[in-house]
Amino acid sequence: MPVIEIPIVTVEPYYKAFMPAIKFRIQLGEARSSAKSAERIIGGFLNVDVSILKDKGSWDTVWLGRFTLPIAASSERPLNQYTTEQIFALSIDINNSMFDFIKTLNGDDIVFLLTFSGFALWYKTDNTQVVYSTNEPFGTGETSREAALSVDKWKKLISAYYRDLTWLPVSRETYAKIAAILNDEGITPDEFVDRAIKDRKK
Secondary structure (H helix, E strand, O other), X not given: OOOEEEEXXXXXXXXXXXXXXXXXXXXXXXXXXXHOOOEEEEEEEEEEEEEEEOOOOOOOEEEEEEEEEEOOOOOOOOOOOEEEEEEEEOOHHHHHHHHHHOOOOOOOEEEEEEEEEEEEEEXXXXXXXXXXXXXXXXXXXXXXXXXXXXXXXXXXXXXXXXXXXXXXXOOHXXXXXXXXXXXXXXXXXXXXXXXXXXXXXX
16 A cells, blocks of 8 residues: 655745734655555545644644645546645634743744644556555554744744734743733733732832
């Protein structure tokens, strides 16, 4: 059975949308051993789950969303290596939630984890009338790739859309304490800071 490989995934800010977004560049194709065999992939799709890693070196993740990619192949043109692009929108809720999982906002990376699963159609070149299918297009049910975006690039992207906001670097522990106060008292971050300033002036 032929196998799909995804050797390269990169991510960069995307400014041509009505809300903040990032662009994933995904390179995919048949594994080298499959491309030389008599079995070729001729269609299908890939589901891509997007998460962020909470900490470097950890597999503890937070799920952000999913998109689907068609496999660009046909019986006339079996799968060859190519690069595709996918725009992924970052809603204000996603951006706010990401603060919970970033310890500092300076000199660090946000690491996105893309988990691929899907379905592929393939045939044997010596009998193209018989088409087979598999839900393990990677030789297994799924495969994952990481892509890193610097926090500085992310801050610049968000600031371009929400110009009245500025980012205050605090530890995760401090942010958790502030978030608890906001939830308990039903106040906004601006109201919390204004109150702290007024209390200091007393």
